[in-house]
Amino acid sequence: MTTLLKDIAVLFDASEPGQHVLEIASRLAGSHKSHLIGITALTQEPAPIQAGFAKGSAIHEVIVRQQSAMAAHAVQLGQSLTRALHRHDASGEFRVISHAESSSESSLHALYCDLLVVSHPDIAGSPLSWSAPQILRQSGVPILIIPFGWRDRPVGKRVLVAWNGSRQSRRAIADAMPMLMSAKEVTLLLIDPERTAELHGDAPGTDMAAYLARHHVKVELKRVISGGLPVAEVIVSHAKASQCDMVVFGAYSRPKLSESLFGGVTKTLLTEVPIPLFVSQ
Numbered sequence: 001m002t003t004l005l006k007d008i009a010v011l012f013d014a015s016e017p018g019q020h021v022l023e024i025a026s027r028l029a030g031s032h033k034s035h036l037i038g039i040t041a042l043t044q045e046p047a048p049i050q051a052g053f054a055k056g057s058a059i060h061e062v063i064v065r066q067q068s069a070m071a072a073h074a075v076q077l078g079q080s081l082t083r084a085l086h087r088h089d090a091s092g093e094f095r096v097i098s099h100a101e102s103s104s105e106s107s108l109h110a111l112y113c114d115l116l117v118v119s120h121p122d123i124a125g126s127p128l129s130w131s132a133p134q135i136l137r138q139s140g141v142p143i144l145i146i147p148f149g150w151r152d153r154p155v156g157k158r159v160l161v162a163w164n165g166s167r168q169s170r171r172a173i174a175d176a177m178p179m180l181m182s183a184k185e186v187t188l189l190l191i192d193p194e195r196t197a198e199l200h201g202d203a204p205g206t207d208m209a210a211y212l213a214r215h216h217v218k219v220e221l222k223r224v225i226s227g228g229l230p231v232a233e234v235i236v237s238h239a240k241a242s243q244c245d246m247v248v249f250g251a252y253s254r255p256k257l258s259e260s261l262f263g264g265v266t267k268t269l270l271t272e273v274p275i276p277l278f279v280s281q
Contacts, residue, residue, distance in 0.1 A: 005029075005178045007113040009037040009141075011125040014077060017148045018124030022084050024146050024155055025117040030088030032178060037113060038081040039095045040125040042070050097127065114178075117144045120273040132270050132279070136251050142175040142280040144246075147273045153245060155276045159183045160244040162235050162265075163190055163208055168250025172280035173208070176248045177215060179278065186212065186219045187242055191234050192226050232268035239275055251281040 010025035012018040022038065029036035078094045085092045116135065123130050135143055146155070156179045163169055173180070180186050193204035209221040226234050239247050251266045269277055 005032040005034045005114045007037060008032070008034045008115050008117060009039055009113040010117040011039050011041075011119070011123055011130075012077070012081075013040050013125035014073070014080070015124055017119045017122065019080065020148060020151075021117060021119040021124060021146050022081065024150075026081075026084035026088045026090055026092075028117070028144075028155065029085075029090040029092065032182070034090065034114075036081075036085060036090050036092035037095060038077075038092060039097060040074075040077050041097050041127045042074060111139055111141060113141060115144055115175075116141050117146065120145050120147045133251075133266075136279060136281045140281070142172070142278065145270070145273050145277045145279065147275065150276060156183055156246045156278075158185045158242065158244045159246045159248060159278075160187045160189055160235070160239045160242060162247060162249040163188050163205060164250075165193075165204075166250055168252060168281055170250070172248050172250040172278065173212075175280040176278045177217075179246070180212065180217045180248070181215060183246075184218065185242075186217050187238070187244065188212065188219050188221045189235065189238055190221075190223045191231055193223055230265075230268065232265045232272075235265070235269070236272075236274050244275065246276045246278055248278040248280075251279050 005028075008025060008029050010022055012022040012025075018040075026036060028034070074096050081092060081094050116139070118124075118126070118132065118135070120132075123132070132143060132145060135141070144155070159176075159180060161173060161176070161180070163173070188205055188209050190205045204223060205221045209219050212219040222238070224234065224238065235247060235249070238244075247269070249265070249269065251270075252264075266279075270279070
């Protein structure tokens with residue numbers, strides 16, 4: 001298990017959400033002394049109507065103009081990445097991928113990093129086929145999802161960890177450990193632990209809290225009863241009440257058939273993204 005975020009990747013573009021997520025990822029890279037990989041998917045702008053009547057050498061001219069426009073756009077995005085890196089004293093690099101790439105091809109660009117940062121509700125700078133669930137399932141890279149409304153607010157200072165004793169939840173904690181160690185406060189939240197007593201033991205959450213404490217995480221253990229409310233609603237309610245700026249959870253810890261038929265915590269959180277989410281699978 002790593003205790004450092006050496007490489008962080010971010011999907012971004014020139015849009016307001018794209019620049020917003022770039023700023024947050026750059027700030028995160030600076031605070032963790034990480035290398036930031038800025039990734040954008042360039043799409044070819046539609047040609048003007050008159051281009052459809054081009055013939056002979058004019059067709060070549062249309063193609064050259066479109067390629068020049070795309071190159072200029074890429075230069076502008078590279079410059080915005082450079083400025084963001086400079087503001088937060090971080091190193092980085094710029095990668096351009098095709099807007100039409102399949103998710104399996106595109107995931108290769110993010111595989112060699114410790115964390116991928118994306119925007120919500122739309123993933124700025126992503127290829128056509130990308131979605132958060134696909135990224136999780138195909139790349140195995142943990143994702144930090146930033147809602148567009150999260151303006152000029154910290155990320156990862158006051159963290160809520162949703163712990164249910166599952167393998168996915170355990171993996172999420174391991175992946176998020178660098179951020180948990182640097183957080184000011186971490187709440188380890190257990191919801192209805194008696195329902196899965198076989199995963200928790202006699203004192204639910206105590207062993208995981210002790211494990212986190214040994215890693216110098218400032219952790220507080222909370223056990224709560226859902227009272228029949230959806231688990232996702234309970235997680236968000238406690239996160240907001242504690243003024244948390246990030247929730248860590250393991251995706252799809254219920255059987256896939258159950259998730260697809262009845263929905264679940266993962267589906268609800270990934271759809272709504274009320275606060276920044278650190279998701280692993």
